[in-house]
Amino acid sequence: MKKIIISLIIGITVSACSDFTELAPISNRNESAFYNTADDFIFGINASYAMLQQDGVYGRAYWTMFEMRADNTDQGPDQTGLARVFTDINQFTEDALNEQIDAAWTGSYRVIANCNVILDRIESIEIDATLKSQIIGEALFLRSLMYYHLAVAFGNIPLQLTAFVPGDVLVQTNADAVYTQLVGDLTTAETNLSAANAEVGRATKGAAATLLAKVLLTQGDKGGAAIVLERIISTYGYSLMDPYSDLWGVANENNGESIFEVQFISGGIGQGSAFTNDFSPSADLQTGEGFGRNRPTVTMQNSYEVNDLRFASSMGDTYVDGGGVTVTANYVRKFESNPPNGNDSDINFVVFRYSDVFLMYAEALGDSPAGYVEINKVRTRAGLPDIDGATPGTFDEKLLHERQVELAFENHRWADLLRFGVAAQKVNEAEPFIPVSAVRTLFLIPQRELDINSNFTQNSN
Amino acid sequence: MKKQLLMMLTLTLLAFISQDALAQGVTGKVTSSEDNNGVPGVNVLIKGTTRGVVTDFEGNYKIDVSSGDVLVFSFVGFNTQEVAVNNQGVINVVLEVDVQSLSEVIVVGYGTLAKVRVTGSVSSVSAERITEVPALTAEESLIGQVAGVQVLQTSGEPGANAVIRIRGSGSISAGNDPLYVVDGIPISKNLTSVGIQGGLNRRAGRFQVPPANPLATINPNDIQSIEVLKDASAAAIYGSRGANGVVIITTKKSSNSNKGVFSFNMFAGQHSVANKIDLMDAEQLIAYTRDARNNNYLSSVPGASISDPIGPGDRGNANYEMPESYINWDGTNTDWQDLLFQNAGVQSYNLSYGSPVNNKSTYYVSGGYFKQDGIIEGTSFERFNLLMNLNSELTDKLKLNLRLAPSVTNNNRKPVNSPYFARPPGIVYSGLVHSPTVKPYNADGSINQLDNQSYLGGGTTSASNPLAIIEAVSDNLFQFQTQASLGLSYEILPELTFTTFGGAYINIYDRNFYRANTLLYRTATEGEPYAQSSSSTEVNWLWENTLNYEKEVGDHYFNALGGLMMQKDVLSITQVEADNFPDDLVKTISGGQVFGGTSVREEWSLISALLRVNYTFKDKYLFTGTIRSDKSSRFGSNNQTGYFPSFSVGWRLNEESFLSSIEKISELKLRASWGQTGNFEIPNYGSVGLLSPANYNFNGQEINGIIQSTTPNPDLTWEKSSQIDLGVEFGMFNNRLFLLADYYRTVTSDLLLNVSITSVSGFSTALQNLGEVENKGFEFSLLTRNFVGDFTWETELNLSTNKNEVLSLNEKNEPIFSSGGAGVRHITRVGDPIGSYFGYVVEGIYQNDADITNSPVDTQAPDPSPGDFKFKDVDGDGQITPDDRTVTGSYFPDFTWGITNRFGYKGFDLSIFFQGVEGNEILNLTSRHLKNGEANFNSYAVFNDRWKSEADPGNGKIPRADRQTGNHGNNNRPSSFQVEDGSFFRLRSISLGYTLPLKNASIDKLRIYVSGNNLFTATDYLGYNPEVNNISTSSLTPGEDYGTYPLTKSFVFGVNFNF
DSSP: OHHHHHHHHHHHHHHHHTTTTOOOOSSSEEGGGOSOSHHHHHHHHHHHHHGGGSIIIIITHHHIIIIITTTSEEOOSOOSTHHHHHHHHHTTOOOTTOHHHHHHHHHHHHHHHHHHHHHHHHTTOOOOHHHHHHHHHHHHHHHHHHHHHHHHHHSSEEOOOSOOOTTOOOOEEOHHHHHHHHHHHHHHHHHHSOSSOSSBTBOOHHHHHHHHHHHHHHHTOHHHHHHHHHHHHHHSOOOOOSSGGGGOSGGGTTOTTEEEEEOOOOSSSSOOBOHHHHHSOTTOSTTSOOOOOSEEOHHHHHHSOTTOTHHHHHEEEEEEOTTSOEEEEEEEOTTOOOOSSTTOBOOOEEEEEHHHHHHHHHHHHOSSHHHHHHHHHHHHHTTOOOOOTTSSSOHHHHHHHHHHHHSTTTTOHHHHHHHHTOHHHHHHHHSTTSOGGGOOSSOOOOHHHHHHOTTOOOOOO | OHHHHHHHHHHHHHHHHTTOOOOSSEEEEEEETTTOOBOTTOEEEETTSSOEEEOOTTSEEEEOOOTTOEEEEEOTTBOOEEEEOTTOSBOOEEEOBOTTOTTOEEEOSSSEEEGGGOOSOEEEEEHHHHHHSOOSSTGGGGTTTSTTEEEEOOOOSTTBOOEEEESSOOOSSSOOOOEEEETTEEEOOOOSSOOTTTOOTTSOGGGOOOOBOGGGGSOGGGEEEEEEEOSHHHHGGGGGGOTTOEEEEEEOOOOOOSSOEEEEEEEEEEEEESOOOOBOOHHHHHHHHHHHHHHHHHHHSTTOOTTSOOSTTSSSSGGGSOOHHHHTOOOOOOOHHHHHBOOEEEEEEEEEEEEEEETTEEEEEEEEEEEEEOSBTTOEEEEEEEEEEEEEESSSSEEEEEEEEEEEEEEEEOSOSSOTTSSSOOHHHHHHHSOTTSOSBOTTSSBOOOSSTTOOSTTOOOOOOHHHHHHHEEEEEEEEEEEEEEEEEEEEETTEEEEEEEEEEEEEEEEEEEEOTTOOOTTOSSOOOEEEEEEEEEEEEEEEEEEEEEEEETTEEEEEEEEEEEEEEEEEEEEEEEEOOSSSSOOSGGGSEEEEEEEEEEEEEEEEEEEEEEEEETTTEEEEEEEEEEEETTSOGGGOEEEEEEEEEEEEGGGSHHHHTOTTEEEEEEEEEEEEEEEOOSOTTTTSOEEEEOOEEETTEEEOOEEEOSOOOTTOOOEEEEEEEEEEEEEETTTTEEEEEEEEEEEEESOEEEEEOOGGGTOSEEEEEOOEEEEEEEEEEEEEEEEOSSEEEEEEEEEEEOEEEEEEOSTTOOOEEEEOSSSEEEEEOTTSOTTEEEEBOEEEEOOSHHHHHHSOEETTOSSOOTTSEEEOOTTOSSEEOGGGOEEEEOSSOSEEEEEEEEEEETTEEEEEEEEEEESOEEEETTHHHHTSSSOSSOOBGGGGGOOOOSSOOTTSSSOOOOTTGGGTTOTTSSBGGGEEEOOEEEEEEEEEEEEOOOOOTTOOEEEEEEEEEEEEEEEOOSSSOTTOOTTTTOSSSOSEESSOOOOEEEEEEEEEEEO
């Protein structure tokens, strides 16, 4: 009897238990059971786009690091709390614990890691070849977009090209090697992607090519860049919006000049943007929550030529407060909207647009009549007279100035200053209390990465 | 348990009584020394013969004797007594209770064991003790009763969760609640993973209401005993769930007497707030405000004069000026606390009936109703519960036990445990900060929300009218809980029993929160209507099969228990949210615009095998060994099975020849144990790489995106605790004096921590097992029976110490800084207790300018003046910097104690119970507003003793008033000033009862009593409750007071009636 009972119980228990403790998540998808179908990969790559909205990427950190760091903007009078973190970035006083650089590092690598997972897993999956090629192209573009920004900001970064496995030892790769990798990846991406996409906002051939040209220029390969830029101009069908004000506002998103935008929508679903609230001066919003951050410097303000049509669309210098009093203050206007709820705006962030292609082409062509022709295409739209070799200043100075006013507050400035080799000089001119010697070309690598990866070295310059 | 056995024996023996035709001889009555009641079933034997009788139901006996005989009175559970007859005709005998007799068995998990044979550290609390003080919940009855068990009353809210900590806290993030086993069904409170009891999506995480107590569904009247398994050797039988100790709750069964017993218990009474906070009245506040404005003005504006006009607009900055209503005070002096707290009723009724059906079966049924209204209007807790317990012998060898315990609770809550600026605002805190110059009601009787919500101008801060919050916010939590189990045991051999036991625990919650349009948030002019509806269902079932072998041969006693068991829990939660309610006519989701919802389903499972062996030789040398293996779905695939061994030994010296001759020593037992237990409260899918939605949009339409949101960790495992315990049990004078002492040391390792990993992985943290925490301490309990006989007096004293220390955290032992309600104010670092308070240390007050000059430069104080705090230069570098922040206290007490004195005389009984906690500190975050020196609203009255000048320095502990101290001395920074001593000494209960001397056969017992709870608390703590813990679900941020539901004191009247 005893034996029967025991064997019965053990039998039942053991047979029942082989799967009994193997419980898969019910309300979350599980990484080991995903990335099998075409839809899985579409949802997967969509998440990489979604991650561009993070505070650590286009949501916030990028404008602090690529605009406020440069001479275009500063933090303004409020320098407590979060604003202190911005001020440190603006004034080169940040330490390696600065939340924004940590957020930028973490946020950018979150996009990269997701692209790596997709690229790793899609390899062996049999799905429609066109779709597969498209997804690989998108993943390569988005990964390259992040690596370009990381390379510009931090210089020496781990170039992880496959999904990270715990125990992997990371090594720092210098920016040149990163750019070399990006040239290859972006060339593949441009091939794989389609010229236009029914889902407006997905990466296109034009987006990959624009970034490729930018990387080539950064590498100093002007000839290579010129070829890519000519291809964009001749085959991808972009056109300048005219007037310049037609570029801005929720109604004008994804226009004919737009090459790549980070898409935001309101509605309390976590996809609204905060630019309007961050940049608007206090109390200038329906929601009453403007912070006046990313404040254009006086130098920025003065760099607009008289009658430059771009000024009014780009920035304001006075506003009327709730009490009807006119207040003098600079603020960014490119991302104005009127969100019903704070930090939940429809307004997109424009990553690349066509006028940048002309200006990059001018840069690739160099000091030449053809170069001025490209610059003048942009100036004409701004209602300004043509310039040429006789106009005071060097070609580079004139080109850099044109880039500043044309592309102000669009996260190009810091990379431009570095590429033109004038970062310290320009920052010091705009913000004289920052000595030339204080201007470092590389951000500090976040301390937590140094703590975790003992072989990493901090940027010393 | 003892009573139960006693009654069972009585029944079997009574069968013989009636047939005994008694001849002439001796008569008498045998009574118990414990309660002076007759003892039925006592063996009365003539020494040296086999002739004897047993006492009847009243304890009476009659026996034929010769004058030279000696009568031997023996009964299980009592010391045997011999009386020479001589010529006596009546011999009445009082039997002494044998406290340590073999009959006293205690529940040890998957079985019972004679108390003398127990080698682990187990404390038992009997039904009498549980209902001695009219207890609202089962846990409350443990307050101050058991050494090593700290029961924290963190809130006085009806239905509030009592927090139990057994021998400290070993875990940083996996929870420190013990495992509860209710009639064989292990239930974890599991309050952290599920937000339904406390979670509101619209409320900031740090201001969530504390979870309601899932165990409040148990009726204390139905509890037979509560056993607490404290050491690892006792708890190891529960393996991966035993690390925080185990609380075993056993409910009543029929006492199996020869007749049915009705029992009716009720009490009713009134609660009121235990203490009011000492706040300023209107005149004091006005004087204080004037000081704060003048000091600010003088410190900030060169050439300012104190005699400058101070009215609105006079000094160019509101923070230098007084509100108009203070300058021309209209005499309003509102005591907001009086308006908030009401006297509230409490009532409890319980009717039970236990009866044998025939001599094969017994059943016990019980029904109860309990209702407690809160001292804040609109809060209440209500419970209906039923219990059915059926035991039946189907055959000689096959026994059945069926148990069914459904209950319904209905808990009405209000936002109380949160600060005045939370959404919705905390009621009590809003009342505390409200200026007494504000009228609570308008002239028409409506709640005053008109005059800008206490924003009076002149640098004051606004808060919502607390009466409006009470009126506008409702939060109802309905809980339906059922426990059901069926057990079958089969006696294979007399010494071998097989038991199969199946049970389930089902818990259904339904929660409805509504915030009405009528509530204006601080200075807002429009309401923020919002509703959230949540419901959850949890089904937890288990199936256990055990074989129990028990054999006593000569001096050897051997008991082995082996078992296989499986358990599974399935939980689903659904939530819907709505806002934009056009009016307050419909307060459910359907009245507004639905904007969000979610549905989550989770499971865990556990499969286990266990073996326990007890061996005793001559009841002198005791040995217990257990091992359990647990395999759980929660553990990573590389670590799915854990083994939890324990060993313990005992040596009863009183049985040794060298001590047995000393009659005064009735018990002397030494115990030693070692064991390993685990904490399996890791997230259900913590080891799995989860994916989460990360949606994007194209063409203005949201589209699906999915991304990995957690890292897989196939190595993820339970937290491990190793504990040694050394104990001694010492009884003298037939155990009239009984001392129990234990020392323990527990090291918890493989702590579950979110460890930083490289962001290149796409994540910044991963759940890993790292770090060690130590708890060690002493426990003493002393029971003395000072008087026995007509007048009885016994004293129970217990005292325990615990020291909590983090031994290691991670490879670099970097401290964990934690934010609770108000920024980083906690640190968990090696060498200090978990979640210690962290900040600057106040060293004194600058008395004059020279004092400032001669002190280290305070880089955190822009412009200090005499009267401002002098902070301590902890690192000695000659200046005050953030590096001077250090540990300023901890929520862990040095020791806790309780003392109960029970007196009995004739039918009267009196018990007086004191309880104390020493050496714990509270992080009083309300100090940020009520003790900030800024006079931006009302203040603790201690600021009446503020520093005013070098000649008038107040009590030397309170700085000067300054509306903008942040610009000057920065006195309000996180510091030891907000850390207050939470030690207290409390008259926990006093109760007086009278048992009517009824000679009516149909009434067994009728006792009436009055009882007072929490009548008196002595503490230096400024707030309501020196045990407060706003964020009780997080070990990293304990002991914060950021607005709390005050404790109550109560008077109740009750009746115990058995018939």
